[in-house]
């Protein structure tokens with residue numbers, strides 16, 4: 001599929017330049033149609049009925065599990081549906097009874113969704129060591145190695161930093177986690193649907209995924225990859241309907257994995273849409289997406305780096321899919337508003353839910369950064385319009 005084909009499936013892009021894929025992506029027509037079909041023709045609950053429509057809805061969401069598993073080279077039992085990446089991470093942080101004396105190692109480049117769930121464990125006496133990235137925003141494996149001690153139970157890192165796009169050495173860290181025999185969680189919020197991912201190569205015990213970002217799925221969808229042996233040791237977050245096989249006055253018997261983690265009525269239409277979205281990403285081709293995103297990242301980085309009065313964060317060798325910047329003397333929110341009001345350019349501004357990381361970049365005091373992030377539907381023209389506009393603003397009053 002060409003970029004123009006994908007754009008034709010996303011009417012929203014006719015009126016705006018959307019450069020906020022890192023937050024969420026617009027939903028292509030076939031994904032919306034799959035959800036519409038559910039609502040119009042088989043809008044019933046899953047897993048509870050024996051009638052044909054209920055079986056059909058159940059089969060559809062199980063097909064999504066299978067599609068996701070195949071795409072990431074996992075088995076379908078290893079995929080637990082969640083409502084977003086944050087819920088997938090909380091499932092792990094709350095599911096393992098981490099306690100006093102345990103240590104968790106995490107980086108300072110994390111989105112709050114992969115930091116707060118760990119910091120929250122401090123109240124149970126868990127030590128949390130935050131490893132600082134280098135000036136390019138990349139964590140050195142040797143620093144992580146040094147931080148791991150005999151009490152360390154889990155290492156976690158974001159694959160790509162959401163504040164500035166720095167790609168972290170997740171495979172190298174996977175080897176360290178394996179050697180040290182500790183649990184390893186990767187936050188794939190910014191890499192899923194952007195890079196070819198194979199869960200086995202990543203060597204992680206857990207990988208937290210959004211459905212609604214790079215995979216082009218609907219909002220309210222995400223999932224956790226988790227090895228089946230570990231699922232048996234993990235406590236569910238939500239107990240209730242759909243999570244048990246038997247109940248007595250004295251207790252209950254949990255149902256098998258992964259269903260025991262999916263309490264209550266699921267986001268059925270969203271999950272059906274997610275399956276369609278993964279198929280859509282497959283039709284575009286993940287290698288083509290990667291080539292396209294890399295090119296746009298490189299071109300925008302270079303264009304901005306050459307402009308006077310603009311700071312661009314990170315190094316072009318290490319960033320992917322995201323370019324973060326500031327113009328001297330302009331608050332990032334003001335700049336984002338100017339871009340929106342003058343050229344209908346949608347970019348994110350502020351701390352990007354990653355305060356430690358903007359602090360690391362030296363941008364916390366400025367109010368954070370402005371962030372442009374891409375997907376396959378973005379064009380060279382989008383990048384040019386943004387670059388021209390920023391050039392004009394930075395020259396203004398000079």
Ligand SMILES: Cc1ncc(COP(=O)(O)O)c(C=O)c1O
Pocket residue numbers: 022023084085086087110111113114158160161162187189190209210211222
């Ligand atoms: C790196 C990273 N982790 C976690 C999240 C949280 O994702 P979600 O909104 O799917 O919970 C985000 C959201 O932008 C992110 O960029």
